[in-house]
Amino acid sequence: MLAKEALMAQLTIEVDLPPEVSITAYHRFGKGHGVEVSWPFPTQCRCDRCHREQKAHWEFKDTVQVVRDLDILGEPSFWIYRPAYQRCDYCHHRQHLIPPFKRKDTSYTYRFEQQVLRLLIGSNEEEVARRLGISAEMVDLIVRHQLADTKAKEVDPWRLITDVGIDELSLKKRHKLFCTILTDLSNPAQPEVLAVAEGRDEGAARKCLEKLGETQRRGVQVYRADMAQAYHNACRALLPAAKAVVDRFHVAKKFNEVIDGQRKKNHAGVQGETDQGRAERIPRADVGVPQGSPGTIGGGQAEVGRVV
């Protein structure tokens, strides 16, 4: 008994979470990590159907929902929670509570979407899909969602931005789509996507940069771009105080190498080496569910990748 206890080692890992989310439990999840999460539920609810405002009284489904999040130590991690719903007091319509960390009808977090975009820099959808164990269609969908989001959203005007990267993304395999992506690199450890625009010309770059307020743009000290002249033209016009650094390609390449290195160490035999043709024919688990059963989570596996 003692010997067994002595073998149990404790490993503490730091997980970076959005402010409203907290971890309530952890499970080893096949070749990944399962993290049970909770967040404060809204106390009021507005019915989707009859639009009446009412006091929330959330009920829980018997199943769990599993959504893909960022990798932990080079292995995929999944957030697990019990979906809540509200039955309308007036019309009895049942509506689900959408967690603050993901959009409706997807099985991954917003920050996973952002990771997909960053990995696309200097890469392509097939490669990113293979690396993350998701389908190329999902990569495509994520880019489209992010494009639509940027159109509707403004960058927080109080955000202090000193260093940005501007890059081209291309989805060539299915429907040709070229995008320009603006990333906040002020905190190099946590690059964040600020804007995405369709196209890879000066106009697209301007569209991204115009998401920043004028004062904000004047505060940018450095922009990183590759050699493409169009991006430099836009940055010179809209970031009057910024110096150009032409090392973006190397940054993206480095980022990819780090991820790949971790994958090779941890995922030997799981992801395997797949050539492009093969990757297309084999249907993949929706969100890159690693092989092996989750074990500790009852009924969890059946829900993996399911869209609510």
Ligand SMILES: [Zn+2]
């Ligand atoms: Zn209603």
